[in-house]
Amino acid sequence: MSVNADQVRHVARLARLALGNDEIDRMVPELNNILGWVEQLGEVDTDGVEPLTAVIENHLRLRDDVVNDGNVRDDILENAPDAQHGFFAVPKVIE
Amino acid sequence: MADATAPYRIKGETGDWEVVIGLEVHAQVTSNAKLFSGAATAFGAEPNTQVSLVDAAMPGMLPVPNRECIRQAVRTGMALDAVINRWSRFDRKNYFYADLPQGYQISQLYHPLVGPGEVEILLDEKDENSVKQIGIERIHVEQDAGKLMHDQHPTMSYVDLNRSGVALMEIVSRPDMRSPAEAGAYLRKLRAILRYVGSCDGNMEEGSMRADVNVSVRKVGGELGTRTETKNVNSVRFVMAVIEHEARRQVELIEEGGEVAQETRLYDPDKNVTRTLRSKEDAHDYRYFPDPDLLPLELDEAFLEECRSSLPELPDAKRKRFEGLGISAYGASVLTAEVETARWFDGLLSAGAEPKQAANWTVAELFGALNRTGKSIDECPISPEEAAELLKLVADGTISGTIAKQVFEIMLETGDAPSKIVEERGLKQTSDTGAIDAEIDKILAANADKVEQYKAGKEALFGFFVGQTMKAMAGKANPGVVNERLRAKLG
Amino acid sequence: MSELTLKTITELREGFRGGDFSAREIAEAFNAAVVAGRQLNAYTVETPELALEAADAADRDRTTNSLKPLSGIPLGIKDLFATVGVDSTSGSNILKGFKPTYESTVSGNLKAAGAGMLGKLNMDEFAMGSSNETSAYGPVMSPWKRNDGGNAALTPGGSSGGSAAAVSAGLAPGVTGTDTGGSIRQPAAFTGISGIKPTYGRCSRWGIVAFASSLDQAGPMARTVRDCAIMLEAMAGFDPKDATSLNLPVPQWEAGLTTDLRGKKVGIPKEYRIDGVPDEINAIWDQGIEWLKDAGAEVVQISLPHTKYALPTYYIIAPAEASSNLARYDGVRYGLRDTPEGGNLDAMYAATRAAGFGAEVKRRIMIGTYVLSAGFYDAYFTKAQKVRTLIKRDFAEAFKQCDLILTPTAPSAAFGLNEKMADPLAMYLNDVFAVPASLAGLPAMSVPGGLDSQGLPLGIHLIGRELDEQGVLNAGLAIEERAGFTHRPKRWW
Ligand SMILES: [Mg+2]
Numbered sequence A: 001m002s003v004n005a006d007q008v009r010h011v012a013r014l015a016r017l018a019l020g021n022d023e024i025d026r027m028v029p030e031l032n033n034i035l036g037w038v039e040q041l042g043e044v045d046t047d048g049v050e051p052l053t054a055v056i057e058n059h060l061r062l063r064d065d066v067v068n069d070g071n072v073r074d075d076i077l078e079n080a081p082d083a084q085h086g087f088f089a090v091p092k093v094i095e
Numbered sequence B: 001m002a003d004a005t006a007p008y009r010i011k012g013e014t015g016d017w018e019v020v021i022g023l024e025v026h027a028q029v030t031s032n033a034k035l036f037s038g039a040a041t042a043f044g045a046e047p048n049t050q051v052s053l054v055d056a057a058m059p060g061m062l063p064v065p066n067r068e069c070i071r072q073a074v075r076t077g078m079a080l081d082a083v084i085n086r087w088s089r090f091d092r093k094n095y096f097y098a099d100l101p102q103g104y105q106i107s108q109l110y111h112p113l114v115g116p117g118e119v120e121i122l123l124d125e126k127d128e129n130s131v132k133q134i135g136i137e138r139i140h141v142e143q144d145a146g147k148l149m150h151d152q153h154p155t156m157s158y159v160d161l162n163r164s165g166v167a168l169m170e171i172v173s174r175p176d177m178r179s180p181a182e183a184g185a186y187l188r189k190l191r192a193i194l195r196y197v198g199s200c201d202g203n204m205e206e207g208s209m210r211a212d213v214n215v216s217v218r219k220v221g222g223e224l225g226t227r228t229e230t231k232n233v234n235s236v237r238f239v240m241a242v243i244e245h246e247a248r249r250q251v252e253l254i255e256e257g258g259e260v261a262q263e264t265r266l267y268d269p270d271k272n273v274t275r276t277l278r279s280k281e282d283a284h285d286y287r288y289f290p291d292p293d294l295l296p297l298e299l300d301e302a303f304l305e306e307c308r309s310s311l312p313e314l315p316d317a318k319r320k321r322f323e324g325l326g327i328s329a330y331g332a333s334v335l336t337a338e339v340e341t342a343r344w345f346d347g348l349l350s351a352g353a354e355p356k357q358a359a360n361w362t363v364a365e366l367f368g369a370l371n372r373t374g375k376s377i378d379e380c381p382i383s384p385e386e387a388a389e390l391l392k393l394v395a396d397g398t399i400s401g402t403i404a405k406q407v408f409e410i411m412l413e414t415g416d417a418p419s420k421i422v423e424e425r426g427l428k429q430t431s432d433t434g435a436i437d438a439e440i441d442k443i444l445a446a447n448a449d450k451v452e453q454y455k456a457g458k459e460a461l462f463g464f465f466v467g468q469t470m471k472a473m474a475g476k477a478n479p480g481v482v483n484e485r486l487r488a489k490l491g
Numbered sequence C: 001m002s003e004l005t006l007k008t009i010t011e012l013r014e015g016f017r018g019g020d021f022s023a024r025e026i027a028e029a030f031n032a033a034v035v036a037g038r039q040l041n042a043y044t045v046e047t048p049e050l051a052l053e054a055a056d057a058a059d060r061d062r063t064t065n066s067l068k069p070l071s072g073i074p075l076g077i078k079d080l081f082a083t084v085g086v087d088s089t090s091g092s093n094i095l096k097g098f099k100p101t102y103e104s105t106v107s108g109n110l111k112a113a114g115a116g117m118l119g120k121l122n123m124d125e126f127a128m129g130s131s132n133e134t135s136a137y138g139p140v141m142s143p144w145k146r147n148d149g150g151n152a153a154l155t156p157g158g159s160s161g162g163s164a165a166a167v168s169a170g171l172a173p174g175v176t177g178t179d180t181g182g183s184i185r186q187p188a189a190f191t192g193i194s195g196i197k198p199t200y201g202r203c204s205r206w207g208i209v210a211f212a213s214s215l216d217q218a219g220p221m222a223r224t225v226r227d228c229a230i231m232l233e234a235m236a237g238f239d240p241k242d243a244t245s246l247n248l249p250v251p252q253w254e255a256g257l258t259t260d261l262r263g264k265k266v267g268i269p270k271e272y273r274i275d276g277v278p279d280e281i282n283a284i285w286d287q288g289i290e291w292l293k294d295a296g297a298e299v300v301q302i303s304l305p306h307t308k309y310a311l312p313t314y315y316i317i318a319p320a321e322a323s324s325n326l327a328r329y330d331g332v333r334y335g336l337r338d339t340p341e342g343g344n345l346d347a348m349y350a351a352t353r354a355a356g357f358g359a360e361v362k363r364r365i366m367i368g369t370y371v372l373s374a375g376f377y378d379a380y381f382t383k384a385q386k387v388r389t390l391i392k393r394d395f396a397e398a399f400k401q402c403d404l405i406l407t408p409t410a411p412s413a414a415f416g417l418n419e420k421m422a423d424p425l426a427m428y429l430n431d432v433f434a435v436p437a438s439l440a441g442l443p444a445m446s447v448p449g450g451l452d453s454q455g456l457p458l459g460i461h462l463i464g465r466e467l468d469e470q471g472v473l474n475a476g477l478a479i480e481e482r483a484g485f486t487h488r489p490k491r492w493w
């Protein structure tokens, strides 16, 4: 499979990356190069093979239902580019 | 009155249309802490105070699942007779929005915790035979998003992450419903079950339960039509309104030669209309994939057994048990609709009340009083034990039914025990024949003319003598004894 | 430079405990070296005051006989670790100025063990790179030069390039690194130091900025194998805040060190002899085989049939996870925000991310987004996860015949800055020997083997069974003893 400029633009939109046309044009052959290379996996017979789910044999631990976190508003807002009245502020969203 | 079991049809210009409905209900799991963090879940806190570094998606933060949230979802699945998947997994649903700090929602797509199950509804509450099964496709566990405030600033929206990461169960039905009423019955029943189980408080005003309403229309028996999804509808009434509105809109659109677009819509309760939120063309590509921060969730038998054994009696079973005790179908249905009422009534039964008497009294007297005072059963000043005592005083003849009503009113006002009220206010019913005979003698003497008439055959006057005697005894005389003594004296 | 900065952690520990010098003297010596080494661009933040603070605490503890395992030892911390109150930017513009209010578990463990912090170490942006050239702070210079008199600036490798340069230049006796697909081992090899990536789950990932969650592991980089063992013991351990953390006690790796490899079988995978690799790489590998034989090990030929597919598998899985892990850098809660005039929320996201991420990060986000997108998920991502199963199975089969696997660390010695930046695939090939162990979550280590004809260090790579860090460290130590690698870059900075 190979991608064209429109597809690259679509992916950039999904990833929320504002890319200029020249950047898109530069990326098309780069991505195709990489995609073409990873597609060699097609040679591998994976019939009946389960996709890996856990790298190392381990079980998901569950936490107790205890409130032991939160109440750290200052920490939460500490690095915010724009915090107002205890909220994060963002450009107005019209729903 | 329309037959509740008659099929719901939209009358179009080209004929009758059937509506096909599926619901995705997001129910907030009752838990102290969030699904993947130790921050609190309580409603109504100051903005961004119930937020951990994990909930705010600070760099390097990791999720660790809350056992109780998993447990409650499993118990819910069991209550819906659903398949519980011992092996499930969390996936990331990727999209950008200001209320979604991680840039993805941790949810379950490929391997949900709970598989197929069902909910039984009654199309007609008074008719045991109007049963319909609504299929459940799955229940998965996922994170709630934060909240955006749009009206605080002219050009900015404000983000509050207090809800971010709160555990939700998404309960997905099959498209088995065919009318607004069925959808309403399904939602009410589902809500009752969740509340019985204790896995969700069912509080729709606070957003604890919201439904995504999938609606399509088709000619009766025809091919399935294209569906629309109306998001986040937060009351049973609104869900029903959305279906009515959306079905009619779709029929009109098709009959005018248009096509229904597969899209997401929003409901505006003020105008009672739905409108397009986004169409399929700019639909998200969520790029689901297994969350690499989490391992597969494997449940062992001990965990499942605890979930099973901690399930309470569910509404249907309780209703049938009540009916088995001789309580009417209607009474049983009313008494089991809300978990608090059912618990209260069960308390009344275990305090020794006779089931039929208890049911009649609860439905007529207690509900009436609560209605009048605008109180919920939880705020009821009378405990089941005290109520049982009251009913027992009537049953054993200590007080009459009339006096019982007075005692009940006093109980409501003072919260005092019935025996205390009866004792202190001397309301005890008397069977003392001496006292009753003395009053009867006075009455008969004072009404010699009526005695004459009675003896001459005007038997209707018997009631008059009973009433006079009861009045003279201030309502405390045993009516049976009064009757018996009067008959003896009148010959 | 001061004698002290030439010492290993082990030597500093002994000297400090024995009263030869104070912790403050150690910290001051390294603080001075950090300043003198600024040309290398190894540190993005210098925190001399924190190093001194810990040193003074260590000196006090020495008087009360309450020393901790790393008392008196100042360390450098890779910028990928969140360090409380100190800029933690992962080498990215998008996190410029980000000061965490929290400390990563691993760096916290080190501090709790008495270590001080000299500063934050430069790295490839979000650990994506093999040459430290993708950093927003600019490339790190390797302290090493070729002996051709050309004075070309070389890469220290990446992504833990600042870490590697700092240790090899004596700007820290030990440092933290992280390894997703070779980011500890390749730079260790390029700079003539040792580094170990433990079994996936040994070191908590909590507070380490995520690149590819199923692969990321922290580990130590230091001058010697023993130093690595000492550091790893302090770094590792169960952390309930990381759901993938292994709930196992931390072995006493240092105490367990031995160079007696009798009874051990060392596997030599035939698939690691690949075309186009310089003879010198194969020669150092063969030398490694001889050294292990000398230590008593038996050498067996093994096969890891899916080796060839490890790199493409990695370049699907790692970018896919990264594309999602990096979604949180959106300009809302921390870091850079760029809102175009009159732009809405989406415009803010796109502009912020375009301005904040560098070219390589964008490239990987694009690849990752693409392979997860509708219609391509199964062909790329699911396929890669299946091949990953096969790669893991290869190792499981191999470890039925051997206890350890020996390979070269990298297919070349350090290359020049700018040499490979224009060709992403050529850059990716650097990790061809390192990536398979990452995909399988296995412990793996690079130790210096010798110099090539240009006078540049070459690394030898050891891969162990899961949880067998001890076996890896022991074999590493056996090589270290025999290689007698005492070379240091000639100081030019
Ligand atoms: Mg939905």
Ligand SMILES: [Zn+2]
Pocket: B026, B142, B170
């Ligand atoms: Zn949902």
